[in-house]
Amino acid sequence: MQSCHMGLCLSVYVLTFVTGFPTNALAFYTFSCKVRRKATPIDILLLNLTISDLLFLLFLPFKMQEAMNNMIWDMPYALCPLSGFIFYMTIYNSTFFLTAVSVERYLGVAFPIQHTLRRRPRYAVFASLFFWVFTFVHLSIVYIIPFIGTQGHANHGNSNDNVSGGGSGGSGSGGGSGSGWAALDWAAPSEPPDLHRKEAVCYQNFSEAQLNILLPVRLELCLVLFCIPFLICSFCYINFIRILSRLQHISRRRKLRAIGMALGTLLVFALCFGPYNVSHVVGFATWRSPDWRDKALLCSTFNACLDPFIFYLSSSAVRGAVGSVVEGVRRRLAGCWARCAGLCLRSRLKPDDPDDTQKQEEMNAV
Numbered sequence: 001m002q003s004c005h006m007g008l009c010l011s012v013y014v015l016t017f018v019t020g021f022p023t024n025a026l027a028f029y030t031f032s033c034k035v036r037r038k039a040t041p042i043d044i045l046l047l048n049l050t051i052s053d054l055l056f057l058l059f060l061p062f063k064m065q066e067a068m069n070n071m072i073w074d075m076p077y078a079l080c081p082l083s084g085f086i087f088y089m090t091i092y093n094s095t096f097f098l099t100a101v102s103v104e105r106y107l108g109v110a111f112p113i114q115h116t117l118r119r120r121p122r123y124a125v126f127a128s129l130f131f132w133v134f135t136f137v138h139l140s141i142v143y144i145i146p147f148i149g150t151q152g153h154a155n156h157g158n159s160n161d162n163v164s165g166g167g168s169g170g171s172g173s174g175g176g177s178g179s180g181w182a183a184l185d186w187a188a189p190s191e192p193p194d195l196h197r198k199e200a201v202c203y204q205n206f207s208e209a210q211l212n213i214l215l216p217v218r219l220e221l222c223l224v225l226f227c228i229p230f231l232i233c234s235f236c237y238i239n240f241i242r243i244l245s246r247l248q249h250i251s252r253r254r255k256l257r258a259i260g261m262a263l264g265t266l267l268v269f270a271l272c273f274g275p276y277n278v279s280h281v282v283g284f285a286t287w288r289s290p291d292w293r294d295k296a297l298l299c300s301t302f303n304a305c306l307d308p309f310i311f312y313l314s315s316s317a318v319r320g321a322v323g324s325v326v327e328g329v330r331r332r333l334a335g336c337w338a339r340c341a342g343l344c345l346r347s348r349l350k351p352d353d354p355d356d357t358q359k360q361e362e363m364n365a366v
Contacts (some may be wrong), residue, residue: 009067012298017060020305024053027311030321041124042104046311048128049097053304056090059083060301066202073202080202081142089139091300092225094307095273096131098265099229099236100124101314105262106236109243138225141217148210215284222280230269237262261313268310272303 031047034040062083066073073080104124107115206214241259244250275296283289290296311318 006067006070009294009298010064012301013060013064013067016301016305017057017064020053020308021057023308024050024057024304026321026325027308027318028054030318031311039121041119041121042101042314044121044124044128045097045100045104046314048131049094049101049307050311052090052093052097053307055086056304059086060304063087081146084202085139085142088142089135091273091276091303092135092139092221093131094303095226095229095269096135097128098269098310099233100127100131101310102233102236102240102262102265105258106240109240109247135225138221141214145206145210145214148207148213211287215287218280219284222277226273226277230273233269234266237266257313261310264306264310264313268303268306272299272306274299276300 028047028050031043031050034043035047059082062075062079065075241262244255244258247255276293276299279290279293279296283293308318312322
Protein backbone atom coordinates (compact mmCIF):
# COMPACT_ATOMS: atom_id res chain seq x y z
CA MET A 1 0.00 0.00 0.00
CA GLN A 2 0.97 3.62 -0.31
CA SER A 3 3.45 4.58 2.37
CA CYS A 4 3.03 8.34 2.12
CA HIS A 5 1.51 9.63 5.33
CA MET A 6 -1.87 11.22 4.72
CA GLY A 7 -1.09 14.34 6.76
CA LEU A 8 2.25 14.88 5.03
CA CYS A 9 0.88 14.46 1.50
CA LEU A 10 -2.16 16.60 2.16
CA SER A 11 -0.12 19.36 3.79
CA VAL A 12 2.27 19.56 0.84
CA TYR A 13 -0.56 19.55 -1.70
CA VAL A 14 -2.56 22.24 0.11
CA LEU A 15 0.49 24.45 0.66
CA THR A 16 1.49 24.12 -3.00
CA PHE A 17 -2.01 24.92 -4.23
CA VAL A 18 -2.63 27.88 -1.90
CA THR A 19 0.69 29.54 -2.67
CA GLY A 20 1.13 28.44 -6.27
CA PHE A 21 -2.25 29.06 -7.84
CA PRO A 22 -2.64 32.83 -7.19
CA THR A 23 0.99 33.60 -8.03
CA ASN A 24 0.91 31.57 -11.25
CA ALA A 25 -2.45 33.11 -12.18
CA LEU A 26 -0.92 36.58 -11.79
CA ALA A 27 2.10 35.52 -13.87
CA PHE A 28 -0.18 34.07 -16.54
CA TYR A 29 -2.14 37.31 -16.81
CA THR A 30 1.06 39.37 -16.96
CA PHE A 31 2.78 37.24 -19.62
CA SER A 32 -0.43 37.01 -21.68
CA CYS A 33 -0.73 40.80 -21.79
CA LYS A 34 2.94 41.20 -22.62
CA VAL A 35 2.91 38.58 -25.38
CA ARG A 36 -0.14 40.24 -26.96
CA ARG A 37 1.61 43.62 -26.95
CA LYS A 38 5.08 42.52 -28.05
CA ALA A 39 6.14 38.88 -27.90
CA THR A 40 9.72 38.00 -27.00
CA PRO A 41 11.15 34.47 -26.88
CA ILE A 42 11.65 34.44 -23.12
CA ASP A 43 8.11 35.70 -22.49
CA ILE A 44 6.71 32.91 -24.66
CA LEU A 45 8.76 30.30 -22.78
CA LEU A 46 7.74 31.67 -19.39
CA LEU A 47 4.10 31.82 -20.47
CA ASN A 48 4.20 28.12 -21.40
CA LEU A 49 5.88 27.32 -18.11
CA THR A 50 3.10 29.16 -16.31
CA ILE A 51 0.44 27.25 -18.27
CA SER A 52 2.15 23.99 -17.33
CA ASP A 53 2.17 24.93 -13.64
CA LEU A 54 -1.48 26.02 -13.72
CA LEU A 55 -2.50 22.75 -15.38
CA PHE A 56 -0.62 20.89 -12.67
CA LEU A 57 -2.34 22.91 -9.95
CA LEU A 58 -5.81 22.43 -11.46
CA PHE A 59 -5.43 18.65 -11.16
CA LEU A 60 -3.85 18.81 -7.72
CA PRO A 61 -7.25 18.68 -5.93
CA PHE A 62 -7.64 15.10 -7.19
CA LYS A 63 -4.46 14.22 -5.31
CA MET A 64 -5.79 16.05 -2.26
CA GLN A 65 -8.96 13.99 -2.35
CA GLU A 66 -6.94 10.81 -2.71
CA ALA A 67 -4.76 11.76 0.26
CA MET A 68 -7.80 12.66 2.38
CA ASN A 69 -9.27 9.25 1.54
CA ASN A 70 -6.15 7.49 2.86
CA MET A 71 -4.88 6.84 -0.68
CA ILE A 72 -8.05 4.98 -1.69
CA TRP A 73 -9.34 6.07 -5.09
CA ASP A 74 -13.10 6.63 -4.86
CA MET A 75 -13.42 8.91 -7.89
CA PRO A 76 -14.35 7.88 -11.47
CA TYR A 77 -11.91 5.45 -13.00
CA ALA A 78 -11.07 7.68 -15.99
CA LEU A 79 -9.68 10.35 -13.67
CA CYS A 80 -7.00 8.00 -12.33
CA PRO A 81 -4.83 7.78 -15.48
CA LEU A 82 -5.75 11.32 -16.52
CA SER A 83 -4.67 12.90 -13.23
CA GLY A 84 -1.48 10.84 -13.18
CA PHE A 85 -0.69 11.74 -16.78
CA ILE A 86 -1.18 15.48 -16.19
CA PHE A 87 0.66 15.32 -12.85
CA TYR A 88 3.86 13.87 -14.30
CA MET A 89 3.77 15.46 -17.74
CA THR A 90 3.70 18.97 -16.27
CA ILE A 91 6.54 18.13 -13.87
CA TYR A 92 8.80 17.12 -16.75
CA ASN A 93 7.55 19.98 -18.89
CA SER A 94 9.02 22.33 -16.31
CA THR A 95 12.49 20.89 -16.80
CA PHE A 96 12.38 21.65 -20.52
CA PHE A 97 11.06 25.19 -20.19
CA LEU A 98 13.47 26.07 -17.39
CA THR A 99 16.30 24.76 -19.56
CA ALA A 100 15.10 26.76 -22.56
CA VAL A 101 15.04 29.93 -20.44
CA SER A 102 18.61 29.23 -19.31
CA VAL A 103 19.75 28.84 -22.93
CA GLU A 104 18.04 32.11 -23.87
CA ARG A 105 19.71 33.93 -20.96
CA TYR A 106 23.14 32.48 -21.73
CA LEU A 107 23.02 33.35 -25.45
CA GLY A 108 21.94 36.89 -24.55
CA VAL A 109 25.11 37.58 -22.55
CA ALA A 110 27.59 35.33 -24.40
CA PHE A 111 26.66 36.40 -27.94
CA PRO A 112 24.63 39.58 -27.51
CA ILE A 113 24.86 40.93 -31.06
CA GLN A 114 24.42 37.67 -32.94
CA HIS A 115 21.62 36.57 -30.64
CA THR A 116 19.77 39.86 -31.01
CA LEU A 117 19.94 39.69 -34.81
CA ARG A 118 18.69 36.09 -34.96
CA ARG A 119 16.22 36.30 -32.12
CA ARG A 120 12.72 35.42 -33.35
CA PRO A 121 9.58 34.71 -31.27
CA ARG A 122 8.55 31.92 -33.63
CA TYR A 123 11.60 29.89 -32.58
CA ALA A 124 10.29 29.92 -29.01
CA VAL A 125 6.84 28.89 -30.27
CA PHE A 126 8.31 25.92 -32.17
CA ALA A 127 10.40 24.93 -29.15
CA SER A 128 7.36 25.11 -26.87
CA LEU A 129 5.29 22.92 -29.19
CA PHE A 130 8.13 20.41 -29.35
CA PHE A 131 8.39 20.26 -25.55
CA TRP A 132 4.66 19.68 -25.12
CA VAL A 133 4.55 16.93 -27.75
CA PHE A 134 7.76 15.28 -26.51
CA THR A 135 6.59 15.02 -22.91
CA PHE A 136 3.08 14.03 -24.04
CA VAL A 137 4.49 11.07 -25.98
CA HIS A 138 6.83 9.97 -23.19
CA LEU A 139 4.26 10.22 -20.41
CA SER A 140 1.62 8.35 -22.39
CA ILE A 141 3.09 5.28 -20.70
CA VAL A 142 0.53 5.93 -17.96
CA TYR A 143 -2.19 4.70 -20.34
CA ILE A 144 -0.14 1.77 -21.64
CA ILE A 145 1.03 0.13 -18.42
CA PRO A 146 -2.43 -1.05 -17.24
CA PHE A 147 -2.79 -3.22 -20.35
CA ILE A 148 0.54 -5.01 -19.91
CA GLY A 149 0.59 -8.47 -18.39
CA THR A 150 -3.09 -9.30 -18.63
CA GLN A 151 -2.63 -13.06 -19.01
CA GLY A 152 -4.54 -14.02 -15.93
CA HIS A 153 -5.37 -13.42 -12.33
CA ALA A 154 -2.28 -15.19 -11.02
CA ASN A 155 0.11 -12.46 -12.00
CA HIS A 156 -1.97 -9.83 -10.27
CA GLY A 157 -2.36 -11.78 -7.11
CA ASN A 158 1.43 -11.84 -7.21
CA SER A 159 1.70 -8.04 -7.49
CA ASN A 160 4.77 -6.74 -5.78
CA ASP A 161 3.70 -4.20 -3.19
CA ASN A 162 7.30 -3.23 -2.57
CA VAL A 163 7.58 -1.80 -6.04
CA SER A 164 4.52 0.35 -5.91
CA GLY A 165 4.73 3.48 -7.94
CA GLY A 166 5.89 5.66 -5.18
CA GLY A 167 4.01 8.80 -5.90
CA SER A 168 2.65 10.89 -3.22
CA GLY A 169 -0.92 10.30 -3.95
CA GLY A 170 -0.28 7.55 -6.41
CA SER A 171 2.85 7.87 -8.37
CA GLY A 172 2.72 5.91 -11.38
CA SER A 173 2.96 7.58 -14.67
CA GLY A 174 5.90 6.99 -16.79
CA GLY A 175 7.44 9.88 -15.04
CA GLY A 176 7.37 8.05 -11.93
CA SER A 177 4.51 5.85 -11.90
CA GLY A 178 3.37 2.45 -12.61
CA SER A 179 0.29 0.47 -13.26
CA GLY A 180 -2.61 2.68 -14.19
CA TRP A 181 -5.03 1.06 -11.80
CA ALA A 182 -5.00 -1.64 -9.19
CA ALA A 183 -7.23 -3.16 -6.56
CA LEU A 184 -6.26 -5.29 -3.62
CA ASP A 185 -8.61 -7.96 -4.90
CA TRP A 186 -7.88 -7.71 -8.60
CA ALA A 187 -10.47 -8.76 -11.14
CA ALA A 188 -9.07 -7.82 -14.56
CA PRO A 189 -6.24 -5.35 -15.17
CA SER A 190 -7.71 -3.95 -18.34
CA GLU A 191 -11.03 -3.20 -16.70
CA PRO A 192 -11.79 -0.54 -14.08
CA PRO A 193 -12.38 -2.02 -10.65
CA ASP A 194 -15.63 -1.82 -8.83
CA LEU A 195 -15.66 1.78 -7.65
CA HIS A 196 -17.89 0.86 -4.73
CA ARG A 197 -15.12 -1.27 -3.23
CA LYS A 198 -13.04 0.56 -0.70
CA GLU A 199 -9.82 -1.25 -1.64
CA ALA A 200 -9.55 0.36 -5.09
CA VAL A 201 -6.25 2.24 -5.40
CA CYS A 202 -4.62 4.20 -8.19
CA TYR A 203 -1.11 3.34 -9.45
CA GLN A 204 -0.19 0.61 -7.01
CA ASN A 205 1.03 -2.98 -6.99
CA PHE A 206 2.82 -3.71 -10.24
CA SER A 207 3.07 -7.14 -11.78
CA GLU A 208 6.38 -8.53 -12.98
CA ALA A 209 5.37 -7.95 -16.59
CA GLN A 210 4.60 -4.32 -15.86
CA LEU A 211 7.89 -3.83 -14.01
CA ASN A 212 9.83 -5.22 -16.95
CA ILE A 213 8.52 -2.31 -19.01
CA LEU A 214 8.15 0.37 -16.36
CA LEU A 215 11.58 0.37 -14.69
CA PRO A 216 13.58 0.79 -17.94
CA VAL A 217 11.16 3.53 -19.03
CA ARG A 218 11.72 5.34 -15.74
CA LEU A 219 15.49 5.18 -16.29
CA GLU A 220 15.07 6.58 -19.79
CA LEU A 221 12.91 9.39 -18.44
CA CYS A 222 15.55 10.23 -15.86
CA LEU A 223 18.29 10.43 -18.50
CA VAL A 224 16.36 12.23 -21.24
CA LEU A 225 13.89 14.40 -19.35
CA PHE A 226 16.06 15.29 -16.35
CA CYS A 227 19.80 14.63 -16.69
CA ILE A 228 20.30 16.15 -20.14
CA PRO A 229 18.22 19.29 -19.39
CA PHE A 230 19.96 19.65 -16.01
CA LEU A 231 23.43 19.47 -17.58
CA ILE A 232 22.46 22.03 -20.23
CA CYS A 233 20.91 24.32 -17.63
CA SER A 234 23.96 24.05 -15.36
CA PHE A 235 26.35 24.82 -18.22
CA CYS A 236 24.33 27.83 -19.33
CA TYR A 237 23.83 29.38 -15.91
CA ILE A 238 27.36 28.76 -14.66
CA ASN A 239 28.74 30.53 -17.73
CA PHE A 240 25.99 33.14 -17.49
CA ILE A 241 27.11 34.01 -13.95
CA ARG A 242 30.78 33.97 -14.95
CA ILE A 243 30.26 36.35 -17.89
CA LEU A 244 27.85 38.61 -16.03
CA SER A 245 30.21 39.06 -13.09
CA ARG A 246 32.86 40.50 -15.44
CA LEU A 247 30.61 43.07 -17.11
CA GLN A 248 31.20 46.59 -15.84
CA HIS A 249 28.31 48.49 -17.45
CA ILE A 250 25.60 46.59 -15.54
CA SER A 251 24.56 47.83 -12.12
CA ARG A 252 25.25 45.72 -9.07
CA ARG A 253 21.54 45.40 -8.32
CA ARG A 254 20.78 43.97 -11.77
CA LYS A 255 23.72 41.59 -11.48
CA LEU A 256 22.54 40.27 -8.14
CA ARG A 257 19.00 39.82 -9.43
CA ALA A 258 20.19 37.91 -12.49
CA ILE A 259 22.55 35.76 -10.45
CA GLY A 260 19.75 35.05 -7.97
CA MET A 261 17.52 33.94 -10.84
CA ALA A 262 20.22 31.60 -12.16
CA LEU A 263 21.00 30.08 -8.78
CA GLY A 264 17.30 29.78 -7.96
CA THR A 265 16.65 27.83 -11.15
CA LEU A 266 19.50 25.44 -10.42
CA LEU A 267 18.19 24.94 -6.89
CA VAL A 268 14.71 24.17 -8.22
CA PHE A 269 16.25 21.59 -10.53
CA ALA A 270 18.36 19.97 -7.85
CA LEU A 271 15.94 20.05 -4.90
CA CYS A 272 12.59 19.57 -6.64
CA PHE A 273 13.43 17.20 -9.48
CA GLY A 274 16.68 15.59 -8.29
CA PRO A 275 15.44 13.21 -5.55
CA TYR A 276 12.55 11.90 -7.61
CA ASN A 277 14.72 11.15 -10.65
CA VAL A 278 17.41 9.58 -8.49
CA SER A 279 14.71 7.14 -7.35
CA HIS A 280 14.37 6.07 -11.01
CA VAL A 281 18.04 5.07 -11.08
CA VAL A 282 17.89 3.33 -7.70
CA GLY A 283 14.72 1.51 -8.72
CA PHE A 284 16.32 0.26 -11.94
CA ALA A 285 19.48 -0.88 -10.11
CA THR A 286 17.57 -2.75 -7.39
CA TRP A 287 14.59 -3.68 -9.60
CA ARG A 288 12.20 -2.32 -7.01
CA SER A 289 10.93 1.11 -6.03
CA PRO A 290 12.74 2.68 -3.06
CA ASP A 291 10.68 3.12 0.09
CA TRP A 292 11.35 6.88 -0.02
CA ARG A 293 10.09 7.30 -3.58
CA ASP A 294 6.77 8.88 -2.55
CA LYS A 295 8.55 11.46 -0.39
CA ALA A 296 10.82 12.31 -3.33
CA LEU A 297 7.78 12.98 -5.50
CA LEU A 298 6.51 15.45 -2.92
CA CYS A 299 9.65 17.52 -3.56
CA SER A 300 8.67 17.75 -7.24
CA THR A 301 5.27 19.10 -6.21
CA PHE A 302 6.90 22.19 -4.69
CA ASN A 303 8.09 23.25 -8.14
CA ALA A 304 4.70 24.80 -8.92
CA CYS A 305 4.98 27.29 -6.05
CA LEU A 306 8.71 28.01 -6.55
CA ASP A 307 8.53 28.87 -10.25
CA PRO A 308 6.86 32.27 -9.55
CA PHE A 309 10.04 33.38 -7.78
CA ILE A 310 11.92 32.67 -11.01
CA PHE A 311 9.28 34.64 -12.92
CA TYR A 312 9.76 37.56 -10.53
CA LEU A 313 13.52 37.61 -11.04
CA SER A 314 13.31 36.98 -14.79
CA SER A 315 10.67 39.47 -15.89
CA SER A 316 10.31 43.17 -15.18
CA ALA A 317 6.64 42.88 -16.18
CA VAL A 318 6.02 40.39 -13.35
CA ARG A 319 7.87 42.62 -10.91
CA GLY A 320 5.69 45.53 -12.00
CA ALA A 321 2.51 43.46 -11.62
CA VAL A 322 3.54 42.29 -8.16
CA GLY A 323 4.37 45.88 -7.19
CA SER A 324 0.93 47.04 -8.36
CA VAL A 325 -0.80 44.30 -6.37
CA VAL A 326 1.21 45.08 -3.24
CA GLU A 327 0.51 48.79 -3.60
CA GLY A 328 -3.21 48.14 -4.05
CA VAL A 329 -3.31 45.93 -0.98
CA ARG A 330 -1.37 48.53 1.02
CA ARG A 331 -3.82 51.28 0.07
CA ARG A 332 -6.80 49.14 0.96
CA LEU A 333 -5.31 48.25 4.31
CA ALA A 334 -4.51 51.91 4.99
CA GLY A 335 -8.10 52.89 4.13
CA CYS A 336 -9.54 50.17 6.37
CA TRP A 337 -7.23 51.22 9.18
CA ALA A 338 -8.30 54.86 8.84
CA ARG A 339 -11.99 53.93 8.88
CA CYS A 340 -11.55 51.66 11.90
CA ALA A 341 -9.63 54.37 13.74
CA GLY A 342 -12.39 56.90 13.00
CA LEU A 343 -15.10 54.54 14.27
CA CYS A 344 -13.16 53.83 17.44
CA LEU A 345 -12.64 57.56 18.06
CA ARG A 346 -16.32 58.36 17.62
CA SER A 347 -17.35 55.51 19.87
CA ARG A 348 -15.19 56.89 22.65
CA LEU A 349 -16.85 60.33 22.53
CA LYS A 350 -19.65 60.50 25.14
CA PRO A 351 -22.90 62.47 24.52
CA ASP A 352 -23.13 65.88 26.18
CA ASP A 353 -24.67 66.00 29.69
CA PRO A 354 -27.92 68.15 29.69
CA ASP A 355 -26.79 70.03 32.83
CA ASP A 356 -23.46 70.90 31.25
CA THR A 357 -25.26 72.09 28.11
CA GLN A 358 -27.57 74.34 30.17
CA LYS A 359 -24.63 75.82 32.11
CA GLN A 360 -22.81 76.50 28.87
CA GLU A 361 -25.85 78.32 27.43
CA GLU A 362 -26.17 80.48 30.57
CA MET A 363 -22.53 81.43 30.38
CA ASN A 364 -22.88 82.30 26.72
CA ALA A 365 -25.91 84.51 27.55
CA VAL A 366 -23.94 86.41 30.22
